[in-house]
Amino acid sequence: MAPRKTASVSSRKAAAKPAKKDFAGGTIAEFSKEAELKAYREMLLIRRFEEKAGQLYGMGFIGGFCHLYIGQEAVVVGMQLALKEGDQVITGYRDHGHMLACGMSARGVMAELTGRRGGLSKGKGGSMHMFSKEKHFYGGHGIVGAQVSLGTGLAFANRYRGNDNVSLAYFGDGAANQGQVYESFNMAALWKLPVIYIVENNRYAMGTSVSRASAQTDFSQRGASFGIPGYQVDGMDVRAVKAAADEAVEHCRSGKGPIILEMLTYRYRGHSMSDPAKYRSKDEVQKMRSEHDPIEQVKARLVEKGWASEDELKQVDKEVRDIVADSADFAQSDPEPDVAELYTDILL
Amino acid sequence: MPVEILMPALSPTMEEGTLSKWLKNEGDKVASGDVIAEIETDKATMEVEAVDEGTIGKLLIAAGTEGVKVNTPIAVLLQDGEAAGDIASAKTEAPKPAAAEAPAPAAAPVAAQPKAEIPSDPAIPAGTEMVTITVREALRDAMAEEMRADDDVFVMGEEVAEYQGAYKITQGLLQEFGPRRVVDTPITEHGFAGIGVGAAMTGLRPIVEFMTFNFAMQAIDHIINSAAKTLYMSGGQMGAPIVFRGPSGAAARVAAQHSQCYAAWYSHIPGLKVVMPYTAADAKGLLKAAIRDPNPVIFLENEILYGQSFEVPKLDDFVLPIGKARIHRVGKDATIVSFGIGMTYAVKAAAELEAQGIDVEIIDLRTIRPMDLPTVIESVKKTGRLVTVEEGYPQSSVGTEIATRVMQQAFDYLDAPILTVAGKDVPMPYAANLEKLALPNVAEVVEAVKAVCYK
Numbered sequence: 001m002a003p004r005k006t007a008s009v010s011s012r013k014a015a016a017k018p019a020k021k022d023f024a025g026g027t028i029a030e031f032s033k034e035a036e037l038k039a040y041r042e043m044l045l046i047r048r049f050e051e052k053a054g055q056l057y058g059m060g061f062i063g064g065f066c067h068l069y070i071g072q073e074a075v076v077v078g079m080q081l082a083l084k085e086g087d088q089v090i091t092g093y094r095d096h097g098h099m100l101a102c103g104m105s106a107r108g109v110m111a112e113l114t115g116r117r118g119g120l121s122k123g124k125g126g127s128m129h130m131f132s133k134e135k136h137f138y139g140g141h142g143i144v145g146a147q148v149s150l151g152t153g154l155a156f157a158n159r160y161r162g163n164d165n166v167s168l169a170y171f172g173d174g175a176a177n178q179g180q181v182y183e184s185f186n187m188a189a190l191w192k193l194p195v196i197y198i199v200e201n202n203r204y205a206m207g208t209s210v211s212r213a214s215a216q217t218d219f220s221q222r223g224a225s226f227g228i229p230g231y232q233v234d235g236m237d238v239r240a241v242k243a244a245a246d247e248a249v250e251h252c253r254s255g256k257g258p259i260i261l262e263m264l265t266y267r268y269r270g271h272s273m274s275d276p277a278k279y280r281s282k283d284e285v286q287k288m289r290s291e292h293d294p295i296e297q298v299k300a301r302l303v304e305k306g307w308a309s310e311d312e313l314k315q316v317d318k319e320v321r322d323i324v325a326d327s328a329d330f331a332q333s334d335p336e337p338d339v340a341e342l343y344t345d346i347l348l
Numbered sequence: 349m350p351v352e353i354l355m356p357a358l359s360p361t362m363e364e365g366t367l368s369k370w371l372k373n374e375g376d377k378v379a380s381g382d383v384i385a386e387i388e389t390d391k392a393t394m395e396v397e398a399v400d401e402g403t404i405g406k407l408l409i410a411a412g413t414e415g416v417k418v419n420t421p422i423a424v425l426l427q428d429g430e431a432a433g434d435i436a437s438a439k440t441e442a443p444k445p446a447a448a449e450a451p452a453p454a455a456a457p458v459a460a461q462p463k464a465e466i467p468s469d470p471a472i473p474a475g476t477e478m479v480t481i482t483v484r485e486a487l488r489d490a491m492a493e494e495m496r497a498d499d500d501v502f503v504m505g506e507e508v509a510e511y512q513g514a515y516k517i518t519q520g521l522l523q524e525f526g527p528r529r530v531v532d533t534p535i536t537e538h539g540f541a542g543i544g545v546g547a548a549m550t551g552l553r554p555i556v557e558f559m560t561f562n563f564a565m566q567a568i569d570h571i572i573n574s575a576a577k578t579l580y581m582s583g584g585q586m587g588a589p590i591v592f593r594g595p596s597g598a599a600a601r602v603a604a605q606h607s608q609c610y611a612a613w614y615s616h617i618p619g620l621k622v623v624m625p626y627t628a629a630d631a632k633g634l635l636k637a638a639i640r641d642p643n644p645v646i647f648l649e650n651e652i653l654y655g656q657s658f659e660v661p662k663l664d665d666f667v668l669p670i671g672k673a674r675i676h677r678v679g680k681d682a683t684i685v686s687f688g689i690g691m692t693y694a695v696k697a698a699a700e701l702e703a704q705g706i707d708v709e710i711i712d713l714r715t716i717r718p719m720d721l722p723t724v725i726e727s728v729k730k731t732g733r734l735v736t737v738e739e740g741y742p743q744s745s746v747g748t749e750i751a752t753r754v755m756q757q758a759f760d761y762l763d764a765p766i767l768t769v770a771g772k773d774v775p776m777p778y779a780a781n782l783e784k785l786a787l788p789n790v791a792e793v794v795e796a797v798k799a800v801c802y803k
Contacts, residue, residue, distance in 0.1 A: 051380055055399045058356025059419055065360075070381070088550075122583030129581035138549055138586070143573050149539050150574060153546015160502065160528065160552060183539025190534070268381065269397075274359035276392035282383075289381065343461045345584035346618050348642040 029243035033307040035081070039238045040298045041316050042080075043073035046097040047295060048324045049106055053096065053113055057273045061332060062113045066127050069097035071268035074294035075200055076101040078241025079168060082249045086163065090138040090151040091170035093128040094200075094267075098170065102135040106327035116334035123337040124345065145178030147171060148197065152184040155195035155258070166194040166252040174205025176219050182226075185258070189226040192257035196248045197223070199262045200235065206271040207279040220262035228258050235263030236292040266292070350434050351400055352421040355409075358387060358394040365389045366414045367422060376404050378425070385422070402427040405435050466671040466720070469633075478659040486628035486660055487517050487593075487649065490635035491555060493665070495525055498553065501639055504531035504540060505557030505594075514559045515595065515654055541567030541592070545574045545644075548590040553639060558594035561610045561648065575644035576619030591638045593647035596624070597689060597739050598776055598787060600652070607776035609740035611687065614646040615716040615749070621670055622716040624648040626691040628658035630714055633668030641670060650689040673720035675727070679709035682733035682797050685724055685750055687713040690738040690788070693769070697737075697793035706801055716746055724750060725758045732763035733800040737793055742770040764800040769793050
């Protein structure tokens with residue numbers, strides 16, 4: 001067996017890299033009390049939602065594939081804090097966290113997971129295929145890497161329409177090796193499209209570690225041959241993500257073309273629900289959880305700065321749990337789609 | 349109230365497993381995410397994590413127990429302030445039975461797929477001037493007209509702008525509409541097809557030109573998985589109003605990788621429309637319709653037909669319905685159904701057969717999906733005999749699809765088995781003599797029609 005890398009996130013952190021032109025990189029955004037509380041609440045919602053989804057999967061309410069986002073919450077929550085109305089988001093199959101962060105309803109997501117009519121896709125899409133025109137969320141894609149070309153197309157549309165919106169195309173370290181990613185990089189750079197490519201490097205493409213699949217493991221530099229700047233970011237620290245997001249969004253909005261953010265992150269759970277995760281050690285997982293957990297980091301700061309008491313945080317926990325419990329109840333009691341839905345939504 | 353922890357299903361197919369090991373004992377505190385037990389499934393040993401916080405009150409299933417059914421309570425978790433005495437009042441994690449255990453619903457009758465009503469071709473006003481133009485010009489005119497009418501329409505592809513089109517279909521478009529709307533792409537079909545679909549998901553109306561549909565094999569994932577399926581997967585929220593167009597099928601002496609008809613391939617896919625015109629009028633009217641269509645449309649052209657001339661009505665806005673066949677020649681003795689370049693064989697065969705006293709009706713399908721079977725069946729009811737003609741491979745061809753459906757829906761009207769004329773079941777050879785043999789020919793069509801007429 002190949003030796004495992006057990007470097008912690010902090011040792012791979014952006015701060016270790018020299019700052020590059022036009023981009024401070026590795027900076028930590030100053031968070032107000034309100035921002036910390038918002039980040040705490042949103043990350044906790046994703047965490048609790050995913051735990052509940054895992055539980056419902058275990059009980060047979062959720063079928064097929066179910067990829068949980070636990071551990072990676074700071075990435076999408078931090079990015080979302082930098083966006084404005086009309087900015088678009090697209091991602092792969094590990095998408096529940098992105099949808100919640102985009103403001104899509106917990107009920108709608110959970111009921112889609114259970115395949116019920118109140119699901120965001122009326123029960124016809126499932127875990128990997130949900131969309132929201134209203135929230136500018138373009139899926140939820142089950143084909144690894146497809147969202148990168150599609151997300152570049154969203155940016156193309158923004159430029160075509162002459163607005164200043166940006167699109168965020170999330171993909172994993174596994175997808176980063178797909179050919180269409182580089183076709184997209186080329187066109188995005190050629191046409192200066194406002195797209196932020198966010199590589200969520202959680203170290204494993206299913207069961208294959210980055211070092212076993214990638215000749216160049218610094219994904220932030222994967223755009224180098226197209227002249228696309230890229231930066232590594234501590235994806236476990238929501239403030240670092242927000243700081244990078246602010247700069248990247250500004251870069252895109254000001255017409256400088258695409259940019260790559262490599263988020264150094266970690267998924268605590270297996271690739272999908274049926275993955276025993278034997279390709280990594282328990283110590284590695286435990287170390288990440290105990291030393292770098294994105295939610296615990298915020299919680300510790302809130303308490304340390306006296307911005308929230310334990311009781312206040314417990315109140316947030318309760319509110320989040322209530323939202324999740326409500327979504328789970330709904331997702332179990334909502335009826336399955338009407339059988340007539342079999343033949344709807346094929347053509348307009 | 350104490351919470352029962354249930355035996356989880358850890359794969360889509362798991363029904364029971366072995367509770368191999370407890371990692372927490374009675375009295376231990378657990379937090380969300382803590383591993384509490386290990387379970388062996390038929391595939392692997394998996395860890396069970398706690399969802400709720402609390403103290404393990406009681407372990408209900410001993411370590412090493414085999415065959416523990418999914419959803420059996422395996423432990424009781426006490427929450428803040430609860431004692432072992434509360435265990436009896438434990439509630440299960442979820443009050444309702446798992447969907448998997450619910451009684452199978454009675455097979456509810458599912459209404460057949462609703463058939464959209466497709467209008468007939470618009471009437472051409474009396475006295476309309478007919479102009480003779482090539483298929484190439486008709487396609488260009490269709491795009492130009494639609495681009496003038498709607499700023500959301502743009503064309504992208506290899507060599508569509510500066511070079512004026514590899515086959516000169518986009519001639520003049522760059523000069524009229526500029527580089528914003530006539531976009532030269534690098535040679536990256538997979539990538540630009542995905543960019544086109546992404547743009548279409550926001551409501552733009554891209555026309556993606558493939559230099560040939562052979563190269564679209566690199567992009568077929570986006571055509572099918574991204575464009576055709578999104579409307580369904582999104583519960584109707586979001587689709588892709590996009591046209592993929594370009595030449596399909598054999599040209600001349602370009603051999604196996606550049607000579608393949610994609611009509612049958614794409615016609616397999618729900619969520620796509622597939623158009624394959626023969627005449628210049630149909631090319632123009634159907635391409636305009638395809639650009640306006642809110643669904644992804646595959647528009648299959650043919651390099652050999654590009655230079656052929658036909659009459660096209662001179663109208664400001666000549667649009668034809670997608671999904672409607674056209675009776676190209678009225679006859680009574682046998683029906684030939686064809687489309688695209690296949691029509692050239694059908695038309696010549698009909699002339700020869702006329703000389704031999706057989707009066708053939710020719711139906712130009714024009715659209716492969718949705719397929720206008722009613723028009724075919726109406727004709728078969730009259731003639732009782734049917735031959736299909738296409739250049740594509742014979743297995744799972746458009747012809748075999750037509751034959752199957754006519755057999756199922758109009759068996760009693762048939763006076764002879766349906767014959768299908770297609771390309772031969774070989775990759776396209778390069779040598780001139782072999783290439784000729786690989787394609788269908790007029791004699792084969794004549795023979796097939798005579799055979800179904802028992803002559």
